[in-house]
Amino acid sequence: MTTSAKRRLEVQLGPVRLKNPVMPASGCFGFGREYSRFYALDRLGAIAIKATTKEPRFGNPTPRVAETPAGMLNAIGLQNPGLEAVLEQELPWLAQFDVPVIANIAGSTVDDYVYVAEKISTAPNVAALELNISCPNVKCGGIAFGTDPHIAAQLTKAVKGVSQVPVFVKLSPNVSNIVAIATAVEEAGADGLSMINTLLGMRIDLKTKQPILANGSGGLSGPAIKPVAIRMIYEVSQHVSIPIIGMGGIQSAEDVVEFFLAGASAVAIGTANFVDPYICPKIIDELQSLLDRMGVEYIHDLTGMGWKHGSAKA
Amino acid sequence: MSETFTQPMMNRPGVPQVSLLTVTSNSPVARQVYRMTLKGDGVQAMVEPGQFVHIKCGSSASPLLRRPLSICDVDRKKRELTIIYRVEGEGTRYLSTLQSEDMVDVLGPLGNGFPLGNRDKADRVLIVGGGVGVPPLYYLSKCLSKRGARVTHILGFNSQEDSFLTDDFHQLGETYVTTMDGSLGHKGIVTDIMAHWPPESWQAVYACGPLPMLKAIEQHMAGAYQTEVYLSLERRMGCGIGACLACVCHTPDSAISYKKVCTDGPVFKLGEVIL
Numbered sequence: 001m002t003t004s005a006k007r008r009l010e011v012q013l014g015p016v017r018l019k020n021p022v023m024p025a026s027g028c029f030g031f032g033r034e035y036s037r038f039y040a041l042d043r044l045g046a047i048a049i050k051a052t053t054k055e056p057r058f059g060n061p062t063p064r065v066a067e068t069p070a071g072m073l074n075a076i077g078l079q080n081p082g083l084e085a086v087l088e089q090e091l092p093w094l095a096q097f098d099v100p101v102i103a104n105i106a107g108s109t110v111d112d113y114v115y116v117a118e119k120i121s122t123a124p125n126v127a128a129l130e131l132n133i134s135c136p137n138v139k140c141g142g143i144a145f146g147t148d149p150h151i152a153a154q155l156t157k158a159v160k161g162v163s164q165v166p167v168f169v170k171l172s173p174n175v176s177n178i179v180a181i182a183t184a185v186e187e188a189g190a191d192g193l194s195m196i197n198t199l200l201g202m203r204i205d206l207k208t209k210q211p212i213l214a215n216g217s218g219g220l221s222g223p224a225i226k227p228v229a230i231r232m233i234y235e236v237s238q239h240v241s242i243p244i245i246g247m248g249g250i251q252s253a254e255d256v257v258e259f260f261l262a263g264a265s266a267v268a269i270g271t272a273n274f275v276d277p278y279i280c281p282k283i284i285d286e287l288q289s290l291l292d293r294m295g296v297e298y299i300h301d302l303t304g305m306g307w308k309h310g311s312a313k314a
Numbered sequence: 315m316s317e318t319f320t321q322p323m324m325n326r327p328g329v330p331q332v333s334l335l336t337v338t339s340n341s342p343v344a345r346q347v348y349r350m351t352l353k354g355d356g357v358q359a360m361v362e363p364g365q366f367v368h369i370k371c372g373s374s375a376s377p378l379l380r381r382p383l384s385i386c387d388v389d390r391k392k393r394e395l396t397i398i399y400r401v402e403g404e405g406t407r408y409l410s411t412l413q414s415e416d417m418v419d420v421l422g423p424l425g426n427g428f429p430l431g432n433r434d435k436a437d438r439v440l441i442v443g444g445g446v447g448v449p450p451l452y453y454l455s456k457c458l459s460k461r462g463a464r465v466t467h468i469l470g471f472n473s474q475e476d477s478f479l480t481d482d483f484h485q486l487g488e489t490y491v492t493t494m495d496g497s498l499g500h501k502g503i504v505t506d507i508m509a510h511w512p513p514e515s516w517q518a519v520y521a522c523g524p525l526p527m528l529k530a531i532e533q534h535m536a537g538a539y540q541t542e543v544y545l546s547l548e549r550r551m552g553c554g555i556g557a558c559l560a561c562v563c564h565t566p567d568s569a570i571s572y573k574k575v576c577t578d579g580p581v582f583k584l585g586e587v588i589l
Contacts, residue, residue, distance in 0.1 A: 027558075028553075028557065028558065029557055030556065030557040030558075030559075033556075034553070034555045034556040034557040034577070035555075035557065037329065037330065037555075038330075038331075056570045057570070058562075058564075058569060058570045058572060059559065059562070062549060062550065062560070062561065062562065062563070063549075063550045063560075064550070064559070064560045064561075064562075065379075065550050065551070065552045065558070065560040066550070067377055067378065067379050067403075067404075067405075069376045070375040070376045070378060071375075071378060072378060072379055072552065074552065074558070074560065076558070076559050076560065079559045079562070079572075222375070222378050223375040223378070224375075251375070271378070273553065273557070274379060274380075274552045274553040274554075274557075274558055275370065275378060275379065275380060276332065276370075277330075277332065277421070277553070277555060278332065
């Protein structure tokens with residue numbers, strides 16, 4: 001492989017360099033242990049780990065998933081082993097792989113976020129934080145921080161004040177003006193954005209006449225939400241100068257390129273991991289040949305190439 | 315899908331893998347219930363009774379998620395796997411349309427199956443199944459019978475039209491059938507038959523079926539501490555490999571301790587999880 005071939009998938013997310021733009025999305029990959037049975041995790045551009053909270057959390061009652069056309073609903077409820085276990089067991093285990101970790105963090109109060117951010121950002125393999133201000137499945141915290149630009153900005157600022165690593169903010173699509181939230185967190189010092197989290201949804205069982213999910217509503221993910229993600233990234237990326245990790249229904253190398261054209265600088269694969277555990281390395285392999293077919297040398301050249309119509313600009 | 319993509323850990327027994335298997339037969343065996351046989355090299359990895367496979371139903375994005383289906387029988391010489399499924403939704407309806415020579419994308423084997431322990435001809439073993447919980451018990455009974463254990467089966471169905479595999483179980487050992495409407499065997503539920511023996515009569519009890527049935531068995535076996543009791547659970551799943559945490563259940567230990575049905579189970583020892 002020539003240097004150029006090796007470098008054609010490299011991307012730069014602000015100060016963070018990735019060998020390729022593909023990472024599993026937070027919440028869809030645990031802490032990597034399960035998928036490491038299928039392939040070497042070093043192949044990934046990065047890993048976004050399961051949202052970590054100060055204390056361990058069990059999450060919501062079951063059923064926690066329901067199928068929908070071209071997608072799924074989930075209401076896991078941020079189940080995780082807590083900060084201490086992640087620092088002592090999960091991150092050191094992940095350190096055996098040559099792959100940067102993006103630590104997704106969540107909390108019920110600003111203090112919770114700050115506490116987790118300060119500690120987890122000192123772990124040697126954590127390359128960036130991802131502020132989860134968009135989980136639709138928890139009563140306190142999560143989405144409550146992601147729907148008001150002022151609160152989102154305050155939280156970003158507080159976390160930036162203690163973090164040793166760049167801070168990405170994961171935005172919720174469940175807002176009327178996503179550009180307002182995006183620009184507010186950029187002004188507050190965010191180093192990048194992750195877009196999008198799941199869309200609020202619900203399904204009702206005809207037999208029981210009750211919602212299928214024990215939580216009632218849940219987060220819709222999968223190919224069904226891809227056009228929403230593309231539209232939001234297209235819009236936001238033209239109003240901010242920080243990089244965007246795009247996500248929402250990606251299943252193929254073609255989907256990845258579409259996210260880049262919309263304005264993303266890297267991508268995260270979520271639900272598709274559940275369908276095909278090999279999806280991330282498959283897409284990484286396919287990107288090489290797709291770039292060949294498209295006559296594109298470096299994938300980062302594609303970021304924002306879809307903007308020429310400019311109609312998304314307000 | 316990339317044609318050149320290779321799976322680095324192919325064909326290690328017990329290690330899950332994605333394989334394309336060929337349908338060799340697929341036909342109804344009861345009302346809305348089908349038996350499908352699948353053939354291919356991937357079958358060599360399917361070893362434990364009680365494990366399951368996660369099947370992609372179609373090649374499009376809808377239905378998106380795989381469907382967990384228990385392994386009913388394995389013939390490693392013929393490289394053939396049998397599953398029995400009830401048509402309930404979009405995914406299983408798709409499966410019911412497949413014909414000989416069609417290909418199916420199968421992830422497996424998944425989960426921990428029924429421990430066979432040191433069961434031998436000195437042992438009396440009870441196997442209890444209900445509805446579509448019956449299929450994985452067939453391969454279990456075959457494995458136990460091979461070791462010489464004396465196996466008794468109790469199979470519960472809603473009615474005769476819903477019953478299947480009863481003759482196959484008869485060939486492996488004493489078999490009792492119950493139906494809710496009395497159209498076949500005893501009218502009633504499986505625990506009616508279990509009540510004929512003191513719970514301590516068995517060295518081991520293995521069960522798979524609907525939750526109320528498992529709860530009734532749990533209650534029936536509560537004081538029989540010498541008997542090993544294993545229950546196979548069913549839960550809605552996302553990934554099937556332990557990453558998504560959709561299928562968790564509580565354990566008696568604490569409010570935050572849990573087990574995943576897909577990877578810690580689907581088979582649990584009685585008392586290991588809260589039903």
